[in-house]
Amino acid sequence: MGSIYKRGKTYWVKYYRNGRPCFESTHSGKRSVATRLLKIREGRVAEGRLPEFRILKTRIDDLVDLYLKDYENNGRKSLVRARQFSELIKERFGGMQAAHITTEQITDYRTERREEGVKDSTINRELAALRRMFRLGQKQSPPMVGPIPNIEFVRENNVRKGFFELEEFYALTGALPDHLKVTATIAYFTGMRLGEILDLRWDHIDWDSGTIRLDPGTTKNDEGRLLPMMSDVRETLEQWRLNTMKDWPKCPWICHYHGERFSRIYRAWRTACKRVGLEGRLFHDLRRSAVRNLVRAGVPQAVAKKISGHKTDSVFNRYNIVSQGDLLEATKQISKYIHKKRNQIKNGYNLVTISHPEIQSASQVIEK
Missing domain, CATH: 1.10.443.10 (Intergrase catalytic core)
Incomplete structure (x- = not known):
């Protein structure tokens, strides 16, 4: 039988797995959060679906270290950029258990970065780095993380169109x-x-x-x-x-x-x-x-x-950017092509013509 207790202002839960006690912080001062977490843990123990203890211990800092090590080992050219992303991720999620990071918290991160004036394309790169961290953790043996939280990327509309004549x-x-x-x-x-x-x-x-x-x-x-x-x-x-x-x-x-x-x-x-x-x-x-x-x-x-x-x-x-000059040149080319084809047609056969109003009225009278 599990139990709930308090350390300072934070509630903790205690439950048993294979006869061994497991202790886990709720990172919350609300007893209702602890009650809900204990029910989830005991339910997963009963179903045999409780994550390995290593997954529960993994912090985002561990995933950041794994991410940077991967860049260094593979000699990636964008290592400097990866370090910048890592600092931002640690600033926001540092010290947190990876298993406790939710989609809602990631969405809040995007909102905060937008309020700081950061472009969506840059935020997408930062979140892509976070997702890469989770995926690297999942590939470890044994895995360092469980299911990866859903990370949404927004559509970018910053395609550059500059060129030099x-x-x-x-x-x-x-x-x-x-x-x-x-x-x-x-x-x-x-x-x-x-x-x-x-x-x-x-x-x-x-x-x-x-x-x-x-x-x-x-x-x-x-x-x-x-x-x-x-x-x-x-x-x-x-x-x-x-x-x-x-x-x-x-x-x-x-x-x-x-x-x-x-x-x-x-x-x-x-x-x-x-x-x-x-x-x-x-x-x-x-x-x-x-x-x-x-x-x-x-x-x-x-x-x-x-x-x-x-x-x-x-x-x-x-x-392959199209300019106004390109469009005008295309119009000239089409005009030349049509003019050439018209000259190839003899006796005006198949030419599209618009009748004079008087001639058109006369033809209508004859038809009547």
């Missing part, structure tokens, strides 16, 4: 410092991601074949790519290499500032964008522009995806 790109590069001109030129004409560009070394360039090699494991999807160098990219890289070999001959990095590899570009980027009236544009808009240009140049989508590194059609198509 060619004249805008040239205006921007004119305002960028030399070391960022190289970075921006590679992004605009190849569609490479910023992280991929910053990892480039001179030995990744094959001058004879005119290609840039991305090794497996250095890209977002860990797959290697071979990218052709357009004339703008080649000319920019050749000039930059001459400057590098002259002043910093031992520097292996393509993207460097005075021979030192750099990792932050945003202050200089924002300054240049503001100077040429393109405030609010993102560096990633260069990648969208590259995909857009590939499609408009008639490059087959399968080939374009290989160049850009997209694995799915859905994400690739999101980058």
Whole structure:
């Protein structure tokens, strides 16, 4: 027979499993909560469905440690971001038993983050980290957690639609410092991601074949790519290499500032964008522009995806942005096509015409 007792202001329950006493805190000062928990535990003992004692002892801090260890062991590139998510989760749920975290508490967490002005997309990433923690705990032997609480994700509506027309790109590069001109030129004409560009070394360039090699494991999807160098990219890289070999001959990095590899570009980027009236544009808009240009140049989508590194059609198509100019150009093309077809039709056969009102009235009189 179980019992209820109090430690300080918190009620605890005591029940027996296989003849051994089990003690569990209700984390509540209400006796009704303790009564309900005791009935649940005794019922599950009778049915043989009571979670293992390890599950009842697991705290969210244990799952956070498991989550970060998984990132470190697998060498994931977003470890810094994972640590940020972990701090937020520990700040809200730290010290709590994982078995006691409910969907209602998770919903409250979303509400609080929204009130702090955090975007839904960011909150979704944080909750995805929490779900990952629970799943890792479930995979342990023996399991560290039981059933995972339902975690709802809201639909995101923050798909970026920015891109650069060619004249805008040239205006921007004119305002960028030399070391960022190289970075921006590679992004605009190849569609490479910023992280991929910053990892480039001179030995990744094959001058004879005119290609840039991305090794497996250095890209977002860990797959290697071979990218052709357009004339703008080649000319920019050749000039930059001459400057590098002259002043910093031992520097292996393509993207460097005075021979030192750099990792932050945003202050200089924002300054240049503001100077040429393109405030609010993102560096990633260069990648969208590259995909857009590939499609408009008639490059087959399968080939374009290989160049850009997209694995799915859905994400690739999101980058293929349509502008007002594209719509006007499509209208011109349709008009030319229709005009050409009309000229091919002889004697006006099958042409769609609208009769003059007087002629139409006369025909109606004749029919009567």
